[in-house]
Amino acid sequence: MSEIFRIEGLRKSFGGLEVIRGVDLSVSTGQRLALIGPNGAGKTTVFNLINGYYRPDEGRILLDGQDLVPMAPRLRIRHGLARSFQNIRLIPHLTVEENVLLGAHIHAGGALMQALPLFLGRGRALREQARGLLDEAGLAAHRGALAGSLAYGLRKRVEVVRALMARPRLLLLDEPCAGLNTQERGVLLEELQRIAAGGVTMLVVEHDMHFVGGLCDRALVLNFGQKIAEGSPAEIARDPAVIEAYLGHEPERYAHA
Amino acid sequence: MSGYWAGILVILAINVIAAYSAWLPLAAGQVNLGTAGFMAVGAYAGAVLSGDYAWPLPYAIAAGAAASGALALLVGSAVLRARGLYLALATLAVNEVVRGILLNWDAVGGASGYPVIAHLELPPIALAALGVFLLAAWLGASRFGMTLHAIEQDETMTGLFGVHVPRTQLAAFAIGGALAGLAGALYAHHFSYIEAQYFTVLLSVTIVLSVVLGGVQTVWGPLVGAAFFTLLPELFRGASNWRYVLFAAAVIGIMALRPQGIVTRAALMRLTGRKPA
Numbered sequence: 138m139s140e141i142f143r144i145e146g147l148r149k150s151f152g153g154l155e156v157i158r159g160v161d162l163s164v165s166t167g168q169r170l171a172l173i174g175p176n177g178a179g180k181t182t183v184f185n186l187i188n189g190y191y192r193p194d195e196g197r198i199l200l201d202g203q204d205l206v207p208m209a210p211r212l213r214i215r216h217g218l219a220r221s222f223q224n225i226r227l228i229p230h231l232t233v234e235e236n237v238l239l240g241a242h243i244h245a246g247g248a249l250m251q252a253l254p255l256f257l258g259r260g261r262a263l264r265e266q267a268r269g270l271l272d273e274a275g276l277a278a279h280r281g282a283l284a285g286s287l288a289y290g291l292r293k294r295v296e297v298v299r300a301l302m303a304r305p306r307l308l309l310l311d312e313p314c315a316g317l318n319t320q321e322r323g324v325l326l327e328e329l330q331r332i333a334a335g336g337v338t339m340l341v342v343e344h345d346m347h348f349v350g351g352l353c354d355r356a357l358v359l360n361f362g363q364k365i366a367e368g369s370p371a372e373i374a375r376d377p378a379v380i381e382a383y384l385g386h387e388p389e390r391y392a393h394a
Numbered sequence: 395m396s397g398y399w400a401g402i403l404v405i406l407a408i409n410v411i412a413a414y415s416a417w418l419p420l421a422a423g424q425v426n427l428g429t430a431g432f433m434a435v436g437a438y439a440g441a442v443l444s445g446d447y448a449w450p451l452p453y454a455i456a457a458g459a460a461a462s463g464a465l466a467l468l469v470g471s472a473v474l475r476a477r478g479l480y481l482a483l484a485t486l487a488v489n490e491v492v493r494g495i496l497l498n499w500d501a502v503g504g505a506s507g508y509p510v511i512a513h514l515e516l517p518p519i520a521l522a523a524l525g526v527f528l529l530a531a532w533l534g535a536s537r538f539g540m541t542l543h544a545i546e547q548d549e550t551m552t553g554l555f556g557v558h559v560p561r562t563q564l565a566a567f568a569i570g571g572a573l574a575g576l577a578g579a580l581y582a583h584h585f586s587y588i589e590a591q592y593f594t595v596l597l598s599v600t601i602v603l604s605v606v607l608g609g610v611q612t613v614w615g616p617l618v619g620a621a622f623f624t625l626l627p628e629l630f631r632g633a634s635n636w637r638y639v640l641f642a643a644a645v646i647g648i649m650a651l652r653p654q655g656i657v658t659r660a661a662l663m664r665l666t667g668r669k670p671a
Contacts, residue, residue, distance in 0.1 A: 188554060190550075210553060210554060211553045211554070211556055211557070211558060211559075212556070213554075214554060214555060214556045215556055219555075220554065222551065226548050226551040228543055228544050228547045228548070229547070230543065230547075230611045230654075230658065230659045230660070231540065231543055231544070231659070235540055238537070238540070239540065239541070239544055239552070239555055239557075240555060242537075242541070242555045242556045242557055243555075243556040245537055248565075250537070251536060251537040251538045251541070252533065252536050252537075252538050253536055253537070254532065254535040254536050255535060255536065255537055255540065256535075260537065283659060283660055283663070286660070303555070303556075
């Protein structure tokens with residue numbers, strides 16, 4: 138498999154505190170890599186560096202061979218980087234379909250195209266695409282509902298569809314399980330497995346090891362801004378260094394992280 | 395139609411246009427307290443062109459709108475970097491600068507004001523208001539309108555989806571400026587006399603307040619807000635000096651009951667028989 142995404146020697150300090158201390162990672166096309174680690178390990182900071190919310194002190198972030206670091210955050214999605222958010226960030230007083238259409242902004246054309254009503258010009262094709270994706274995700278019934286009126290679990294799934302509308306080369310999922318109950322997690326996992334089977338490459342920050350095991354083929358563990366382990370989710374779950382990072386000492390049996 | 399009602403409808407039409415001029419930036423989360431300043435630019439530019447330069451009325455009015463739109467583009471490039479309260483203060487300052495210049499500029503009459511010779515009656519003014527409403531409805535249904543709401547809610551997120559946030563905000567601010575200029579130019583040619591003292595910050599605040607009260611989520615909000623602010627004081631006219639008290643109480647009551655404005659997207663969906671959930 139060819140490599141689509143690579144991080145080399147990533148470092149970031151806030152004041153005197155070095156939060157990311159030389160992280161390297163690599164994701165192949167079609168692969169799902171989980172980024173895990175205890176609270177404060179630097180997972181979210183890595184995401185924010187990839188997004189361009191922060192600028193790294195050192196290191197390169199290569200998507201399909203191009204370094205994202207000098208690129209404005211707004212332009213990164215044009216290069217194939219889309220994400221969902223840990224705390225849902227939909228527009229509550231717009232409909233589900235309109236929210237999803239925001240995801241396709243980079244495909245919507247120039248200023249004149251954007252001044253057309255959403256059902257004209259290129260907007261028509263994008264709307265068909267949005268409806269198709271919502272259909273596949275089992276959200277067709279909620280298409281015309283206001284995003285703010287949906288249950289939390291449904292909103293999470295709408296966020297994923299919105300990110301897919303950008304047709305990303307790499308999909309970043311920031312704690313997709315956060316705030317979901319067991320049943321909602323199950324539905325979301327099936328949904329993401331279906332999307333993954335379609336060949337979408339993913340980088341996932343997640344705490345729930347069961348979820349990670351169900352979705353990702355590899356996991357990378359961060360602690361204090363450094364990689365302490367990498368391997369299949371099953372290997373990671375047995376790794377003594379990982380268990381120690383989470384629990385402080387070696388327990389007799391692995392507990393859910 | 396009696397002269398009284400024609401007069402009210404003219405004021406309503408001008409207030410509707412002014413409301414849409416404040417709505418566009420407001421939909422993107424930007425409070426423009428300089429709206430009356432932009433109206434003054436449109437009023438004076440239009441009046442001078444139709445009077446001193448004898449331009450045909452439609453051209454003079456269009457030029458008034460273009461002039462305030464251009465000023466908004468210029469001012470917006472500078473002040474839109476400010477956020478929230480700071481932006482409100484910066485636009486308020488713009489309003490005062492414009493008023494101060496007009497007040498001291500003898501070529502346009504200075505403090506004694508400027509008489510306008512050409513005159514407009516209700517029909518063309520109402521037509522202009524209808525046109526502005528249709529334009530707002532068109533823009534509201536466009537991707538541009540959608541991104542304004544997205545920016546209002548979450549600038550960072552909207553930017554990550556590839557939206558050029560500053561440019562979108564500037565476009566909303568400049569179109570709003572042009573509409574304010576249009577409202578001002580129509581005002582000038584109906585009332586036949588303009589003075590800088592009319593275009594105060596208080597007028598800007600009233601316009602913004604009418605939009606907030608009507609609701610910024612849909613294109614109907616500014617229309618309802620402008621109607622509320624124009625017609626309700628007239629309905630209370632029988633209460634003579636108490637009418638402002640009644641009006642203010644009504645404003646407070648509505649804000650308490652409908653903090654998102656009278657017209658919300660959810661309310662509109664219920665009204666048209668589509669369930670919001």
